[in-house]
Structures are given as C-alpha cells and as structure tokens.
Amino acid sequence: MQNSNNLPTQVSPLKQFLKRWGSTIGIALGVIGITIWQYNLNSQITEAVVASSIRQATPLVLGALCGLLGERSGVINIGIEGQMLLGAFVGFLANVWTGNLLFAVFAAVAAGALMGLLLAYMSVTLKMDQIIGGTVINILALGLTGYFYQVGLTTQGKLQPIALGALADIPLIGPAFFNNPPITYATFILVFVVHYVLFYTKWGLRTRAVGEHPRAADTLGVNVFKVRYVNVILGGAIAGLAGAFLTLEAVGSFERAMTNGRGFVALAVMIFGKYTPLGAWGAALLFGFANAMQTQLQFADIQVPHQFIGMLPYILTIVVLSGFVGRTRVPAADGVPYDKE
Amino acid sequence: MTENLALEIRHVTKRFPGVLANDDVSFNLRKGEIHALLGENGAGKSTLMNVVYGLYAPDEGEFLINGKPVEIKGPHDAINYGIGMVHQHFMLVPVFSVIENMILGSEVTKGTSLDIKRARREILEISEAYGLEVDPDAIVEDIPVGVQQRVEILKALYRKAKILVLDEPTAVLTPQEADDLFRVMRNLTEKGVSIIFITHKLKEILNVADRVTVMRRGKVVGHTTPAETDQQGLATMMVGRSVLLEVEKAPAEPAEIVLQISDLTIKDERGVSAVKDISFEVRAGEILGIAGVQGNGQTQLAEAITGLRGVDTGTVTLLGEVAPFEKPRYLVEHGMGHVPEDRHKHGLVLPYSLADNMVLCTYYQKPFAGKMLMRNEQAIQENADGLMERFDVRAPSAAVAASTLSGGNQQKVIVGREFSRGIEVLVANQPTRGLDVGSIEYIHKEIVKMRDEGVGVVVISAELDEILSLADRIAVMFRGEIVTIIDAKDATREKLGLWMAGSNPDEK
Numbered sequence: 001m002q003n004s005n006n007l008p009t010q011v012s013p014l015k016q017f018l019k020r021w022g023s024t025i026g027i028a029l030g031v032i033g034i035t036i037w038q039y040n041l042n043s044q045i046t047e048a049v050v051a052s053s054i055r056q057a058t059p060l061v062l063g064a065l066c067g068l069l070g071e072r073s074g075v076i077n078i079g080i081e082g083q084m085l086l087g088a089f090v091g092f093l094a095n096v097w098t099g100n101l102l103f104a105v106f107a108a109v110a111a112g113a114l115m116g117l118l119l120a121y122m123s124v125t126l127k128m129d130q131i132i133g134g135t136v137i138n139i140l141a142l143g144l145t146g147y148f149y150q151v152g153l154t155t156q157g158k159l160q161p162i163a164l165g166a167l168a169d170i171p172l173i174g175p176a177f178f179n180n181p182p183i184t185y186a187t188f189i190l191v192f193v194v195h196y197v198l199f200y201t202k203w204g205l206r207t208r209a210v211g212e213h214p215r216a217a218d219t220l221g222v223n224v225f226k227v228r229y230v231n232v233i234l235g236g237a238i239a240g241l242a243g244a245f246l247t248l249e250a251v252g253s254f255e256r257a258m259t260n261g262r263g264f265v266a267l268a269v270m271i272f273g274k275y276t277p278l279g280a281w282g283a284a285l286l287f288g289f290a291n292a293m294q295t296q297l298q299f300a301d302i303q304v305p306h307q308f309i310g311m312l313p314y315i316l317t318i319v320v321l322s323g324f325v326g327r328t329r330v331p332a333a334d335g336v337p338y339d340k341e
Numbered sequence: 342m343t344e345n346l347a348l349e350i351r352h353v354t355k356r357f358p359g360v361l362a363n364d365d366v367s368f369n370l371r372k373g374e375i376h377a378l379l380g381e382n383g384a385g386k387s388t389l390m391n392v393v394y395g396l397y398a399p400d401e402g403e404f405l406i407n408g409k410p411v412e413i414k415g416p417h418d419a420i421n422y423g424i425g426m427v428h429q430h431f432m433l434v435p436v437f438s439v440i441e442n443m444i445l446g447s448e449v450t451k452g453t454s455l456d457i458k459r460a461r462r463e464i465l466e467i468s469e470a471y472g473l474e475v476d477p478d479a480i481v482e483d484i485p486v487g488v489q490q491r492v493e494i495l496k497a498l499y500r501k502a503k504i505l506v507l508d509e510p511t512a513v514l515t516p517q518e519a520d521d522l523f524r525v526m527r528n529l530t531e532k533g534v535s536i537i538f539i540t541h542k543l544k545e546i547l548n549v550a551d552r553v554t555v556m557r558r559g560k561v562v563g564h565t566t567p568a569e570t571d572q573q574g575l576a577t578m579m580v581g582r583s584v585l586l587e588v589e590k591a592p593a594e595p596a597e598i599v600l601q602i603s604d605l606t607i608k609d610e611r612g613v614s615a616v617k618d619i620s621f622e623v624r625a626g627e628i629l630g631i632a633g634v635q636g637n638g639q640t641q642l643a644e645a646i647t648g649l650r651g652v653d654t655g656t657v658t659l660l661g662e663v664a665p666f667e668k669p670r671y672l673v674e675h676g677m678g679h680v681p682e683d684r685h686k687h688g689l690v691l692p693y694s695l696a697d698n699m700v701l702c703t704y705y706q707k708p709f710a711g712k713m714l715m716r717n718e719q720a721i722q723e724n725a726d727g728l729m730e731r732f733d734v735r736a737p738s739a740a741v742a743a744s745t746l747s748g749g750n751q752q753k754v755i756v757g758r759e760f761s762r763g764i765e766v767l768v769a770n771q772p773t774r775g776l777d778v779g780s781i782e783y784i785h786k787e788i789v790k791m792r793d794e795g796v797g798v799v800v801i802s803a804e805l806d807e808i809l810s811l812a813d814r815i816a817v818m819f820r821g822e823i824v825t826i827i828d829a830k831d832a833t834r835e836k837l838g839l840w841m842a843g844s845n846p847d848e849k
Binding site: 205 | 437
C-alpha cells in the first residue's frame, strides 16, 4: 500500500529530548541550584524550607493522583476538594472516638472512596455532567462537615515522624525525605506505584484506552464502566488519604473548610504534571517550594514589602504554566460519558 | 450444507426507539468465502454486524457458529468465538503504539507487567504470516490510514479470528490501497478465514465477493452472485428501483472565467504548508473536479476559497474582483455557494428547524427580515415549503430540527439553500459523502443542472467515481499541490489513482 503521506517530520533525537524534557530539567536544576546555594549560606533555614516543601506538596500530589486516575479513565473529578475534606473530617472523628490512628486513617480512606463511588455513580451510570457531579460532592462535603463539626473535640495525638536510620542523617536531604510521618512516606511510594500501574500494567493500559477511546476498548471486550468505576473509587480513596494527612498528620485537628482550596490546586498540579504521577510530583514539589520560600522570606530581613514576597508562589505558577510547560494533552474522552448504543 | 457454514444468523430482529433496524434478518457465511453485504446507508448492515459482534443486544434471533448455537453477550464472547471486526471508524487509540493497540483487552503479561517484548514478537510473526507489514512501535496517529487499517485487520488476526467482518473498509483508501486490501482479503480466505464485506460500492462487490446479500430498510431483499448480476442489477436490488449510476450530461460549454485562484499558499495550525502555491481557474458552465486522497490540503483550500480561513499568500478572484479572505458574507453576497465538507459542523445548525436552516445566508435580507427586528415568519415558511418540494426533502414538516433528518435529506436542505440563491460559483466539498445511491444520483443531477445554467462549479471529492462522472476537467491534489490538471476525457481511474498517490503515470 502507499504509505507516503502524513509521515511525521523527522527531528533529531537530542532535539526531541530537549523539547520534551528541557523545561523540566531546567526548572529542576534551577530549584536545586538555589537550594544548594542557600544551604551554604544558612543550612538550618534551608533544611526547614525543603522539609516544608515536602509537607506542602504531600496533599497536593495525593489530590493530583486522585484527579489523574479519574481523568486518565475519562472522568473529570473536580470534587477532589470535597473528597479530601470529608476524608479529613471522618479521619478526625474516628481519631476522636477510638484514639486508634491506624483505624482513623482507614476511615478517612474509606470516606474518600465512598465519595469516589458517588462521583462514579453520577458520572458513569447516570451520565450526569461531570462538572456538576464534582460540584455536588464539594458542596455536600462542605455542608456535611460544617453541620456535624462541633467545636471543642480533642484528639489523642497525631502521626509522628519516623526517622529512617542513617538515611535521616544525610545533610539537607535526610531531614526532608527520610524523617517523615507515615502518610508522607506512603505518598512517595504511591507516586511510583500509580506510575507503574498506569504505564506498565494491563490495568493501566485499559485505563488509558478507556480515557482515550472507550468505544475501541469496548469492542475489545474491556468493560468501560468497570474500569471507570474502579479508577474513580481508587482516586477517591487517595483523596481521602490526603484528607487524613491534613487532620491526622499535619495539623492534628479539624477546622471548617480546612482543605482551603488544595483540591483545586491539586487539579492545577495534575495538569502541570501532564497527567503523569511523576510529573505531578515534580509540580507539587515546585508549588510547595514556592510556598515554603514565601513563608521563609517573610521573616528574612529584606527591604521588600511583604505583599510582594507573598506573591512569589503565584508569580512562579503563572510564569511556569504559561511559559515553560507547553501544551498539555488531555485524554481524548475526558469528561464524556460512555453510551453503549 | 450446514457443516460448511462458518456463521449462520437466524431471524434477527433489532429495534431502536422508533426504528426497526433489523427485521427478521437471516444470513449465512460459508467457510473461506467473501460474502458481501450490500445496502444503502441505514439499511441495517452495520447494525446487523454490531449485533453479531455483541455490541448491540438483539431483540430476537439466534446465531450458529460452525453449526453450533452460541450466545454472544458482548464483544468478549464474539472474540472468543473467533469473530473479528474492522469498524468503519477505526477502533484504534490514536496516542497508543501499534503494539498497545494490538494487545489491548488480550494483554500478555509477565508477572504484573505487560510483556511488550513478547507481544512485539508475536505481532511480527502474524504480520509476516499474512503479509501485512507494520511497524509495531509506531504511534497510530502518525501512520497513514491504509496502514491503520492493516493494524485493525492484524488486531483481529492476533485474536485468532476465523470470521472477519469488514465494515466499509475502502471508504478511506486510495484505489491502489483498495486493490491491495482486496489482495489481502483473498489471501486471508486462502488461509481459512471467512470474510463478511460490508459496502455500498457496487464495483468492489463484482471484484471480490463470492456471494452477495442485499439489504434494504432492515430486511434482506435478495441474494445473488457477481456472476449472475452487474452493477445496474445490484443497484436496482439495493434501492428498489432502477437508478442512473452515471450522470447524463451534455458536453460542457465553458464561458468566461468566474473564479480564479492565484498562487495560494496556506499553512495549517502546526505551521506546515497544507496548500502550496496553487493556481487554477474555473469558467462559467464547467465543473472542475479536484481529486485526491483526503488530507492532502483539500479542506484548507476549500475553506480559503469560501472565506472560512485566512491564507499566507495568494489571491482569490471572484467574478473579476479580488475577494477578501475570512469574509464569508462578502462571498455569499457576491454569488458564491458552498456545500461544505462537514455538513454537521459547517452546513447546518442541527438543532434549528429546516426553515431556519434554509435562510441561514439570507435571513437578514428582505423578504425574510421583516419590520424592525422581527422575522417575517410567513416568508421564511414559504421559502422552506418551496425548497422542500423543489429539492425533494423528505421530512414531516419544515419545523422539525435538522438533526432529525437522514444524511441525504440534510444534504438536500443545504443544496436547496445554496442552489436557490442565484449563485454564479459553487464550491462543493465531498457533496455526497456518506449518502446512499439514490441521494447521490439526485445531488449529482442538481450539480450538473447548475453547470448547465452557467454556474462555475468546483467539486472536491475523494471518491474517484464521483469526480469521473461529474467533472469536465480534473485537478489532482497531492501533499498540498495540484500535481496535474487534465481534461476529463483523458482521465482513467488508473491514471488518477497514480497521480493521487504521488507518482506520475506519464513517465514510466
């Protein structure tokens, strides 16, 4: 057959590599450079900044994992915020009542998964508009937690950091990466697990196929509904874990609307990370880093009004999103309910 | 007899809300034969095959495979019984590699991971065994349509299909690619595969099929073999009345130049030249056919001429005056009619009524615009009734939404609107794509009528038969260039096919 038309233009491998990864490598080198330079000037503060970046990044990357599991299978999830909030609240209550932190974490995860099930039911079975479905979850979570929350509940402690032996003593990296509470470690592992599942397993192949061309997957005997349900529920569970991080690990107590927009920032992180777990992790770390820098610089003795320093993370976001990331490819069937006939 | 049947379908009935898509259909497929299933659009061929493949659940009916009754509840069962299907719109994930597309749903794994290496080896083995060459690591969206189709066939063979359903497989191919496909099909039947070949192209059936079953309006209306019939006979069976396959037309009498395209270059969204330095002219009273495989710049060219797209260099001269780009209303008011390629996107406002669709170009003019800001409902209604009668639009009334009509009737609405405006130049891009023989016949007749009334016509089509039967002169586009313009008298299918594939038939 004639296969002469529509051939892609040939680009040298190096150019292709740079085009694809250049901006990522550039940003990463920049951040690492600044960090090492700062470490030489003031090791203590720099260590604090790095550790704080990781802490800020954890709920964001978990939220992003939740979002991308859904969207890779074709379900837009803007209810991450609500799933996170309900997870945080249920985890907190479980901790108050039982005092068992492990049980509380599972309760939070289960609450998130339940919200995932609700979203899946609305968007896959009822074929509702998925933006509305997500909004329903956000409002529901805000209402439920606000109504049932009583001021004055006290918990019995929160998850404590576990130092990983000698690793924790490495300068700069040690305290930031190897001296963390369990959910933070779990996040590190989850990023790689989700990456592996999505790109190297049968389930991941089916998930991506369902998100790109559900009909093609259906004609090959893949159960589109099942794949979407499972992914959205798993995503909800991960968002629940992000909620548990907030109440059981970071803060130790609950406040109304304490997720404070993190679920939405997680969506930005997911897009910024090009719908890949590793990308999302990098993006979340950058967001976390900008936030941590901003906090630290407020205390530093610089002759700049603090409002300008407060802008730093947002300016960074705008610059990076507009200038360096380039176009993100959204899964083709994202947000489109699947109809069999 | 029955032991020779690979597949037998008995008394299948399938209803959709308001439509009886298959009405007591029976059909059988012998081992190793190519059995063509012929019918117009909407005759129920694809529905029947989707039922066989388990995508639709039949309301009644039963299936036998190799003489044994089976139940097919979903594609998964169909695949297990050795049925493979190549859909009209390819079921390939564009961003996946060939390997990923092939193994999806039947993955080979090593531990928890996909075993890509083993899959690649297996694919190469099959591709060699059947002579279907592919690069397993290529990304599907980067490879040409003909190769994508090969991937689809391999996908079925990879699942050990013994019964292969090909749904309108040649719609997207050049004549040479289609010939290649027919060779592949015969090769497959020699290796014991039985093929159901769905089509509405008569010539292809006479070429490759062993037997033919004809469907009309959900029912089987007859069986025949290529030896017993010819194109006219098949067409009559398919439509239910005798049809004219070739448009009857007198020799053209070209007059003055009405449309002149000079040095047109258009870059597409990615900055690649989609149209390269194209020049041609169209005279009043002639039809210029632009042939070419889809995606060689025809869309961009048509959009530029009709005011939907800007250009990088070049001019369009309409009736002696240089026309502005991206000003469709100027063109509408200066005698240009446009039958767009995508009738849903650019031809009609689907949720609007037929009456409103028929005044889309003229609603702001008298008599349709009434006093102040009001519409003149009566004039719009009368216009619609008149056009529906004159252009044989079959619809319950002019008040129904355009989306409820069949493709043929939708196209007649567009043709009615454009042809009745007193135009002097007509650009028709793929005017009969996806239409049945009866509607094609009608629209071709109308286009020739316009020509005879002195309109300069440009017909852009990927269907060679359409170009050959309509055009007085033929231009061939390949990779954004017009590679030749010849008189229709000197054109043959073979010659045009070679031009369309980028080679020059005159230098051998």
